[in-house]
Amino acid sequence: MILASPYIIMKSYTQNAALISDAKPQESPGLGKPYHPLPVSAAPNALTERIKELNCLYGISNLFENQDVSLSWIMQRAVDLIPAAWQYPENACARIRIDGQEYTSRHFIPTRWRQNACIELNGCRVGEVEVCYTAPPPGGDDVAFLEEEDRLLRAISERLSRVLWLKRAEEALKESEERYRVLTEQVEEGVTLVQNSRFCYVNPAFCKIFDVTSAAEMVNGWVHTPPAGNADEIARLYDIVTADVIATKVEAIHRLIRSGKVLWIQVCHSSISYKGRPALLSTFKDVTEIKEQQLAAQRRADLLHDENRVLRSSLKERYRLGEILGRSPAMQEVYELILKAATTDASVAIFGESGSGKELVAHAIHDHSARKKNTFVAVNCGAVQESLFEREFFGHRKGAFSSAHADAPGYLDLADGGTLFLDEIGELTVNMQAKLLRAIEGGGYRPVGGIECAAADFRMISASNTALSERVQDGKMRSDFFYRIQVIQIQLPPLRTRKQDIPLLVEHFLRKMKPTSGITRVPGSVMDILTEYDWPGNVRELRNVLQRYVTLGTLEFLSPDPNVNTVSPLTELNLRQAVRQLEKSLILKALRQAGGNRTQAASLLGISRRALFRKMSTP
Numbered sequence: 370m371i372l373a374s375p376y377i378i379m380k381s382y383t384q385n386a387a388l389i390s391d392a393k394p395q396e397s398p399g400l401g402k403p404y405h406p407l408p409v410s411a412a413p414n415a416l417t418e419r420i421k422e423l424n425c426l427y428g429i430s431n432l433f434e435n436q437d438v439s440l441s442w443i444m445q446r447a448v449d450l451i452p453a454a455w456q457y458p459e460n461a462c463a464r465i466r467i468d469g470q471e472y473t474s475r476h477f478i479p480t481r482w483r484q485n486a487c488i489e490l491n492g493c494r495v496g497e498v499e500v501c502y503t504a505p506p507p508g509g510d511d512v513a514f515l516e517e518e519d520r521l522l523r524a525i526s527e528r529l530s531r532v533l534w535l536k537r538a539e540e541a542l543k544e545s546e547e548r549y550r551v552l553t554e555q556v557e558e559g560v561t562l563v564q565n566s567r568f569c570y571v572n573p574a575f576c577k578i579f580d581v582t583s584a585a586e587m588v589n590g591w592v593h594t595p596p597a598g599n600a601d602e603i604a605r606l607y608d609i610v611t612a613d614v615i616a617t618k619v620e621a622i623h624r625l626i627r628s629g630k631v632l633w634i635q636v637c638h639s640s641i642s643y644k645g646r647p648a649l650l651s652t653f654k655d656v657t658e659i660k661e662q663q664l665a666a667q668r669r670a671d672l673l674h675d676e677n678r679v680l681r682s683s684l685k686e687r688y689r690l691g692e693i694l695g696r697s698p699a700m701q702e703v704y705e706l707i708l709k710a711a712t713t714d715a716s717v718a719i720f721g722e723s724g725s726g727k728e729l730v731a732h733a734i735h736d737h738s739a740r741k742k743n744t745f746v747a748v749n750c751g752a753v754q755e756s757l758f759e760r761e762f763f764g765h766r767k768g769a770f771s772s773a774h775a776d777a778p779g780y781l782d783l784a785d786g787g788t789l790f791l792d793e794i795g796e797l798t799v800n801m802q803a804k805l806l807r808a809i810e811g812g813g814y815r816p817v818g819g820i821e822c823a824a825a826d827f828r829m830i831s832a833s834n835t836a837l838s839e840r841v842q843d844g845k846m847r848s849d850f851f852y853r854i855q856v857i858q859i860q861l862p863p864l865r866t867r868k869q870d871i872p873l874l875v876e877h878f879l880r881k882m883k884p885t886s887g888i889t890r891v892p893g894s895v896m897d898i899l900t901e902y903d904w905p906g907n908v909r910e911l912r913n914v915l916q917r918y919v920t921l922g923t924l925e926f927l928s929p930d931p932n933v934n935t936v937s938p939l940t941e942l943n944l945r946q947a948v949r950q951l952e953k954s955l956i957l958k959a960l961r962q963a964g965g966n967r968t969q970a971a972s973l974l975g976i977s978r979r980a981l982f983r984k985m986s987t988p
C-alpha cells in the first residue's frame with residue numbers, strides 16, 4: 370500500500386513546466402495579499418527526504434484515528450507536522466486556513482517563498498494549506514520547491530479535505546443523535562435501540578414502565594437477559610423478534626401488573642439502520658385506557674350475545690315476552706322481530722288491528738333495548754291538533770303564549786335518551802310529518818317561543834292499524850317520512866288467527882283480576898264460547914269481556930256474534946245500559962265490517978274518529 374503511493378516514487382530532477390511560473394505577482398483567491406508563485410524543481414533523490422514525507426502523511430493520517438477530538442485539534446497537529454517534510458525544514462513553516470480559522474506552525478511568517486494547495490468540501494474551496502520558507506532557499510527562487518513537495522502538499526490538502534468532510538459528517542450525525550435523544554427523552558412512549566441483541570439506547574419512559582432505575586444500567590446489556598428492571602418482562606417483549614433484522618414491523622400488546630394494577634403495553638419493533646448496521650428500534654406505549662374500554666365493550670357484547678342466545682334458544686317454547694302473551698307460531702315470529710329490533714336503534718313500525726297489542730310490542734322493544742333505563746313516551750297522533758303540534762312535540766318557552774308561565778318540554782325532550790312511541794302515526798298531517806322529519810333527521814327543532822335550536826336522541830317506534838302505503842298513494846303521507854319511520858316492520862296477527870292463544874290469555878287476565886274477583890278459571894263451556902268468538906276488538910276486547918264476566922258473572926260481548934250463543938246480562942229494562950249495549954254492538958259491527966280499521970268504522974257509524982275512540986275506551 371505504501372509502495373503504491375505516488376509520493377514514494379523517485380524524485381525526478383526534470384523541471385515541470387506547468388509548475389514553473391514567470392514569478393509574476395498573483396492574487397491568492399480570497400485568501401490574502403498578492404504573492405509570487407515560485408518555480409518548482411526536482412531535488413536529489415534521497416531516502417531521508419521520502420522518509421520525511423512519509424512521516425508527515427502518516428502523522429496526518431493517524432490524526433483520523435483519534436476519536437472525540439475537535440477539528441481544530443486535528444488541524445493544529447497537522448500543521449505542526451508539515452514543515453519537517455520539506456527540503457529545508459529549519460526554514461519551513463506552514464499555515465492551514467479553514468472557514469475563517471487559521472492554524473500555523475511555529476514561527477510562521479508569510480513570505481514570497483510560498484507554496485499552497487486548496488482544501489475542498491463537497492467540491493467547493495473552503496480553505497488552503499500553505500508552506501513558506503522564512504529565508505531565501507539556497508537554490509534561489511527558481512528551485513525553491515521540489516516537484517515532489519508540490520505533490521506532497523496536494524496530498525496533504527486532500528487528506529485535510531477528507532478530515533474536514535469526516536468531521537462535518539460526524540458533527541451532523543452527533544447533532545441528529547442529540548436531537549433524537551432529546552426527543553425520545555421527552556416522549557411518553559418508551560423507546561429502545563438494540564444492535565447485536567444488546568441495548569444501545571433506552572429512554573426514561575421505558576425505564577419508568579419497567580422499573581429500571583437508570584438507563585445507563587441497561588445500555589450494553591443483552592435483551593434476552595436484561596441487567597435491570599423487570600428482566601423477565603423485558604426479555605418477553607423481545608421474544609417475538611428473534612434477530613435485529615425483521616422484514617416488517619412487529620406489533621403486540623403485553624399485559625403487565627404494576628402495584629396490583631393491570632397495565633397494557635403496545636410494543637412495536639421496526640428494523641432500521643444505525644451506524645451503517647441493522648438495528649431494532651422499538652416503542653412501548655401504555656394503551657391501558659383504550660384496552661380497558663375495548664375489553665369493557667367486548668364484555669358488554671358477550672353479555673348481550675349470551676342474553677340473546679338464551680332468549681332465542683327458549684323461543685321455541687316461549688309463551689310470553691315481557692307482558693306479551695301468546696304461544697302461537699305467529700307470536701313466536703313477533704318475539705323474534707322484537708328482539709332483533711331491540712338490538713338496533715332503527716325506526717320500527719308496528720301494524721295490527723286495534724287492541725292487538727301494538728303498544729305492548731313497542732314497550733317490549735324499549736324494555737329489551739339499551740335505552741330501557743330512559744323514558745318511553747307514548748303519543749296518540751290521532752289526538753294531536755295541527756295548531757298545537759309544535760307546542761306538544763317541541764315544547765315551549767316561558768312567555769311564548771299567554772298561559773305559558775314556565776318552560777315546558779315537548780314529547781321529543783321527554784323522550785331524550787329513550788323511545789318515542791307514535792301511535793296512529795297515519796293521523797299526522799303532511800305538514801306535521803315534515804316538521805317531525807326535520808327534527809329526527811338531525812335538523813333539530815325549536816321550542817315555541819325559543820331562539821335556540823334543540824336536539825334530542827330518541828328511538829322512534831310508530832304504530833298503525835292500516836297500511837301506510839295507501840296513505841302515501843293518496844298523498845296523505847310523505848314518501849320520505851314513510852320510508853324513514855319503518856326501517857323494521859312488525860305485523861301483529863289478529864286474535865282470531867291465533868285462537869290457540871286464547872286459553873293462555875284468559876288465564877292471564879283472570880289471574881290479574883283475581884284479587885278482586887276471586888275467579889281463577891272459566892268453565893269449559895265459557896271457554897268454548899270465548900274460543901269460538903271472532904274478537905274484532907282483539908285482546909283488548911277479550912280483556913274487557915273477561916272483566917265484565919268476573920264483575921257481573923255473565924259473558925257479554927260487545928256485539929252479538931252469529932257464531933256464538935250470547936248470554937245476555939240484561940234482566941231489567943235499564944235504558945242507559947240498553948243504549949250503551951246497542952252502541953257497543955253497533956261499534957263492534959262497524960269495526961268488523963271495516964276489518965278493524967277505526968277510521969272506516971267511524972265513518973260507517975257516522976261519528977268522528979275521536980268520538981269512536983272515546984266510546985271504545987269507555988268500559
Ligand SMILES: Nc1ncnc2c1ncn2[C@@H]1O[C@H](COP(=O)(O)OP(=O)(O)OP(=O)(O)O)[C@@H](O)[C@H]1O
Pocket residue numbers: 692693694695721722723724725726727728729730792832834874908909912
Ligand atoms: N299478546 C298480548 N298479551 C297480553 N295482553 C295483551 C296482548 N295483546 C294485547 N294485550 C292487552 O290488550 C290491551 C291493548 O293492547 P294495546 O294497547 O297494546 O293494543 P293496540 O294494538 O296498541 O291498540 P290500539 O290500536 O287501539 O291503540 C293491552 O292493555 C293489553 O293488556
